[in-house]
Amino acid sequence: MTDIGSILRKLSVLGAERPIFREGLRVLSNGVYPPPLAALLAEVDTTILKRQLEFQTGDSRLVMTVAGRRILLLTSASPDLVAAGAPLGQPLSPDDSNAFEALAEALVALCAPERVLTVDCSHPDASVSAASVGISGEALAEMLMVDRASSPVQMFIEACEPQYSACLFWSGGAWIGHADDQALLARLRPIAEAQRQRMQSAYRSADQSGEAPRLIILEKALADEGSVSAAWANDEFAIFVHAPEDCAAIHAAWRRIFTL
Numbered sequence: 001m002t003d004i005g006s007i008l009r010k011l012s013v014l015g016a017e018r019p020i021f022r023e024g025l026r027v028l029s030n031g032v033y034p035p036p037l038a039a040l041l042a043e044v045d046t047t048i049l050k051r052q053l054e055f056q057t058g059d060s061r062l063v064m065t066v067a068g069r070r071i072l073l074l075t076s077a078s079p080d081l082v083a084a085g086a087p088l089g090q091p092l093s094p095d096d097s098n099a100f101e102a103l104a105e106a107l108v109a110l111c112a113p114e115r116v117l118t119v120d121c122s123h124p125d126a127s128v129s130a131a132s133v134g135i136s137g138e139a140l141a142e143m144l145m146v147d148r149a150s151s152p153v154q155m156f157i158e159a160c161e162p163q164y165s166a167c168l169f170w171s172g173g174a175w176i177g178h179a180d181d182q183a184l185l186a187r188l189r190p191i192a193e194a195q196r197q198r199m200q201s202a203y204r205s206a207d208q209s210g211e212a213p214r215l216i217i218l219e220k221a222l223a224d225e226g227s228v229s230a231a232w233a234n235d236e237f238a239i240f241v242h243a244p245e246d247c248a249a250i251h252a253a254w255r256r257i258f259t260l
Contacts, residue, residue: 025118036111044137057115070134091132164240
């Protein structure tokens with residue numbers, strides 16, 4: 001039985017997004033965030049009606065027929081993925097372990113880190129038959145241990161770990177702190193509370209989704225103890241102390257994760 005509520009929620013999420021295109025292809029991942037494999041499986045998970053999806057990273061390309069949140073058939077692939085054993089033209093089923101594993105290996109080969117992932121969606125060729133059970137994105141995510149709920153703010157914190165001397169991360173209604181100097185962490189706390197409230201107010205006044213990323217660098221927030229950077233995305237917030245000369249590296253890490 002079709003879950004109408006689930007479909008409506010997915011359509012609502014899709015309608016709220018502003019897709020980015022490069023050379024006519026929709027960008028799913030910048031190669032860092034969302035992780036390419038998680039982004040590909042999410043695209044499969046939002047495809048209800050039968051469609052042909054062509055995924056591409058660099059010179060690698062994989063074309064598949066998808067419907068009902070399942071990959072039904074691989075119809076075409078670039079030479080490197082053919083060499084990697086992509087199961088072209090084979091009926092796909094979670095009960096066929098060989099086809100399941102071959103599909104998983106092809107997806108991992110396609111979704112190499114640091115490569116932009118794009119997709120082109122079209123109606124499937126009428127001559128292509130896809131009479132198979134198909135393999136769901138959820139089953140593939142479980143097999144490949146893909147974290148489909150990864151946090152971009154946490155990824156940003158990890159990328160900036162060499163630069164910061166104290167960090168506070170707000171997630172799930174609680175603060176998580178890390179610093180060698182606990183006194184510095186205590187001085188950061190009121191700044192963190194104020195900046196988080198300020199960002200919340202800014203989002204509400206602009207009627208923006210709390211998922212939209214934002215970075216603020218406060219160069220003299222702690223006087224001689226360093227600069228402070230505050231980051232917000234997906235309703236999560238982080239703030240950390242760092243040397244003023246590290247502002248450029250922190251901004252570069254931000255762009256690397258959040259810019260499609």
